Amino acid sequence: MGQEDLFHVLISLALLLAAAHAAGRLFIRFRLPRVIGEIGGGLLFGPSLLGAVAPGAQAWLFPPAGPATVSLQLFSQLGAILLMFMAGSEMRSVFRRQDAPAVTVIAVVGMVLPFLFGGLLVTAADAEPFYGAAHEATAFTLVIASFVAVTSIPVISRIMLDLGIIRTAFARVVLSVAVVEDVVLNVLLSVALGMADHGSADGFGAAALLGVGAGGESAAYHATVSVLFLALVALVGRRLGAGRAAAADRPRRPVLPSAGVPVLLLLLLAVAGLCTFLGITPVFGAFAVGLCVGFGSGDDDSPALRTVRGLGDGLFVPVYFALVGLKLDLVSHFSPALVTGFLVLACAVKALSVYGGARLVGHPRSGAVNLAVALNARGGPGILMATLAYDARIVSSEMFTTLVLTAIVTSLLAGIWLERARSRGDLLGSAQRLPRPAADAPVAVGSEPERR
Numbered sequence: 001m002g003q004e005d006l007f008h009v010l011i012s013l014a015l016l017l018a019a020a021h022a023a024g025r026l027f028i029r030f031r032l033p034r035v036i037g038e039i040g041g042g043l044l045f046g047p048s049l050l051g052a053v054a055p056g057a058q059a060w061l062f063p064p065a066g067p068a069t070v071s072l073q074l075f076s077q078l079g080a081i082l083l084m085f086m087a088g089s090e091m092r093s094v095f096r097r098q099d100a101p102a103v104t105v106i107a108v109v110g111m112v113l114p115f116l117f118g119g120l121l122v123t124a125a126d127a128e129p130f131y132g133a134a135h136e137a138t139a140f141t142l143v144i145a146s147f148v149a150v151t152s153i154p155v156i157s158r159i160m161l162d163l164g165i166i167r168t169a170f171a172r173v174v175l176s177v178a179v180v181e182d183v184v185l186n187v188l189l190s191v192a193l194g195m196a197d198h199g200s201a202d203g204f205g206a207a208a209l210l211g212v213g214a215g216g217e218s219a220a221y222h223a224t225v226s227v228l229f230l231a232l233v234a235l236v237g238r239r240l241g242a243g244r245a246a247a248a249d250r251p252r253r254p255v256l257p258s259a260g261v262p263v264l265l266l267l268l269l270a271v272a273g274l275c276t277f278l279g280i281t282p283v284f285g286a287f288a289v290g291l292c293v294g295f296g297s298g299d300d301d302s303p304a305l306r307t308v309r310g311l312g313d314g315l316f317v318p319v320y321f322a323l324v325g326l327k328l329d330l331v332s333h334f335s336p337a338l339v340t341g342f343l344v345l346a347c348a349v350k351a352l353s354v355y356g357g358a359r360l361v362g363h364p365r366s367g368a369v370n371l372a373v374a375l376n377a378r379g380g381p382g383i384l385m386a387t388l389a390y391d392a393r394i395v396s397s398e399m400f401t402t403l404v405l406t407a408i409v410t411s412l413l414a415g416i417w418l419e420r421a422r423s424r425g426d427l428l429g430s431a432q433r434l435p436r437p438a439a440d441a442p443v444a445v446g447s448e449p450e451r452r
Contacts, residue, residue, distance in 0.1 A: 001067040009069035012045075012061055013075065015317060016326070019044055020318035031419060033155045033411045035380055038318045039404070042325025043228075052331055062326065072323060073391075079320025080384055081272050081286040082312035087153050087182075087380070088290020089305060093288050099173055102361040106173070107180040109357030110350070111149045115185075117349045118145030130396055131339075132393035134196040138219060142192035143389040145402055146185040148346045151178040152379025155411045159377075163422045169369070174374045182381055186284045189227040189385060194222030194279040196392040207279050233288040259305045264293070268308075281388060321380075324387055328404060333397035343406045347413075350376050366426050370418070377414035382407030 019041030027037030275285035351372040358368035386403035
């Protein structure tokens with residue numbers, strides 16, 4: 001890397017970071033998801049705006065190839081890893097045994113039906129023009145089906161935190177369902193990415209050492225490895241959860257050793273690297289590490305965990321989402337018909353599936369509608385899926401733009417709807433009518449804003 005390349009990297013990172021934070025703060029001020037503002041900050045420097053007005057300046061600041069581009073790609077990968085680690089570390093307080101029946105039904109119905117619909121949609125439509133350069137039909141189908149079914153944990157949790165309903169039973173059910181969906185769909189995404197990457201990594205990885213072939217053999221390998229890795233994570237999490245319960249009389253002492261920031265980062269990078277070698281997307285490994293660290297840290301976050309989160313929130317994650325906006329091309333690779341059609345179909349099937357599942361477990365109509373809208377937000381995980389699939393050459397530029405815009409619009413709709421539902425008192429009513437033991441009373445909706 002020469003001096004000019006280094007200059008490009010430093011200046012581009014500074015510009016993207018400043019734009020992401022400025023736009024993110026503006027969106028928070030209007031009670032909108034910060035992640036959408038961060039993407040908008042990167043959009044300013046992409047082909048949609050700066051590239052349309054001053055293409056020479058845009059190409060000079062962000063060259064299409066070379067050491068500077070590779071450095072930004074690495075930064076994007078690290079941002080995605082930290083994002084999923086942070087999402088996993090927040091999950092320790094989500095699950096409650098009394099919510100299990102409702103969560104199971106809503107998760108199964110609200111995930112399986114949209115997933116099947118997404119697969120049928122790809123099969124029935126002429127989707128080949130939207131394939132990426134990898135031209136993997138099965139991987140493309142898995143990505144689209146998973147995207148239709150996914151729910152955003154970071155975005156919906158931030159929306160509910162801002163509204164002061166994060167401690168209600170309604171929020172618990174939403175987040176619990178989102179976690180179940182994201183874990184399962186991340187396994188399927190790992191399979192899709194592994195299939196698309198087969199044969200393009202110069203013989204690197206466990207699949208190459210084992211001589212795994214393409215097609216069905218590759219799919220079977222990546223599915224098996226992903227499921228086994230998930231089972232290992234579940235076993236470790238269960239052990240940590242049991243240890244935490246046994247140490248209930250010592251709440252200030254975490255089950256995991258009080259590791260410093262270097263140890264935590266070493267663990268995160270090592271597991272992400274192991275997943276890469278095995279053919280699993282590294283962000284899935286980061287999510288797994290976050291789950292284990294969160295379940296083993298006790299009721300309070302360790303200083304190391306807070307430091308890593310601060311590093312992610314302050315630098316890597318905003319730049320990651322800004323780089324997503326930088327890739328969006330709303331001039332050359334934007335199809336209004338494709339975006340509108342996909343958005344309407346994806347929203348309809350996801351919302352109706354969640355609504356049906358909620359009604360099956362006894363939710364009133366208003367509560368079922370609120371759940372359907374909340375779980376329709378695709379936010380960060382949807383954008384992450386689109387970015388990973390685009391970088392793996394599974395989807396085309398037009399499909400990438402469609403997926404990202406769908407994630408943005410559904411997150412905006414969820415934020416606006418829940419804001420109004422809270423003003424009407426519908427969310428508290430939904431939480432109170434949720435079937436559960438009488439002793440488990442929800443925290444009042446107004447308590448969180450009063451503390452903040």
